[in-house]
Amino acid sequence: MPKPFEINENNYIQQINSPFLKKRNIYLGVKRDDLLHPLISGNKWRKLKYNLAHMRKLNKTELLTFGGAFSNHIHACAAATKEFNIKTHAIIRGPELDDNNPTIQFAKQCGMQLHVVNRMEYRLRQDEQYIAKLQARFPNAFILPEGGTNEHALLGCKELVDSLPAHDYLICPTGSGGTLAGLIEGSKLSTQVIGIAVLKQAEYLVNDIKKLSNKAKNQNNWQLLTDHHDGGYGKFSSELWAFCQNMEHTYNLPLEPIYSGKMMYALWQLIEQDYFAPGSKIIAVHTGGLQGLNGLKYRGLI
The missing domain is CATH 3.40.50.1100 (Rossmann fold)
Known part of the structure; x- marks a missing residue:
């Protein structure tokens, strides 16, 4: 029998305890999908x-x-x-x-x-x-x-939603749109699903996501925010990198500035702007990609 394509998919939700969130009565949990596997995260x-x-x-x-x-x-x-x-x-x-x-x-x-x-x-x-x-x-x-990203990728991303506690908002970084499409497919209509685009001029992804997901085509409980790319794909400001380092230092949450760091930085700004109503429960998906830090160090970018 060939080896089944399985890894241990149990990981956890890390709650971010911060006066910044407490003041606004907002729950923020991070789905630590970066911990799915040491190398295939x-x-x-x-x-x-x-x-x-x-x-x-x-x-x-x-x-x-x-x-x-x-x-x-x-x-x-x-x-x-x-x-x-x-x-x-x-x-x-x-x-x-x-x-x-x-x-x-x-x-x-x-x-x-x-x-x-x-x-x-x-x-x-x-x-x-x-x-x-x-x-x-x-x-x-x-x-x-x-x-x-294709129709088969959506099935795995859709499964992620089944492992989550009750929440009002589900947020992920968005590059090609596959993860966002899968989360839309797996989510209830009462959940607002938000993608943070990590590349410039990403509006075209809205149509790509609708092609991948029937729910995305027919429902309006999701959106792609395209103003938080911080200069474009693979680019980031010193402020964003400082934020990533602070999140690791303060909350023991490792981030890279290309995907999940960009998402968390955008999310932090949205919370600061009172984008979310008091009492909101937000889950942000840490999609991994920490191996990218080695490449950034190699190029002298961090």
Whole structure:
């Protein structure tokens, strides 16, 4: 029997106890999905779980996916496929491969086969003809989109909601929209689901999320906030990084400034602006990605 695609999915809600919140009578709990697994953390595992099951159903024996050189998705795919002994290929945005990059080093250690392409070719990663050529080149591979977002990813993200206590607001960082779409699918109509976009000009994601989720198409209990990107994807201010460091120091909550740190910083500002009514119960999803801190240190950005 092949090994089932399972990890221990028990983690906890960390309540943030702060005079800042107490004064406003607001409960804030952080779903610590960064603690799902030492290497396959957060929404990356939730997106991968049912994709790997679908890969097996199609009798594909390899995985092929896409990512940048510091990608959390590449890191998680490398770790997961090593864990489950699956041959894996990654199309990496180049034009060159830096062998000293910690994410690339880790992927290689896991046995991931890296195929570097120039930026022009990388832009074709959603093009049907390009995908067909890749499928012909790697006939045994199941092709997974960049970031792992598709209909199978939603199932794992939807499951997350079942593990949560009662809440009024559910908040997550949003890159490709898959996690947000899954949380909308899993949530009751009485819950307000909010995505904090981590990239500039992310309004287009609203349509992507509606394509992924029927509930998103037909319900208005969700929104994507697009003004908290702090300069764009992969960019962050010294104020945001100082906030991340303070959250770890004060509340023992480790954050990186690309995804979950950006979300928490936005959430803190919204609370300060009395966006949430007194008595609100808020749960924020820590989607992991802490491996990205090594890449930021390597580039001298923190």
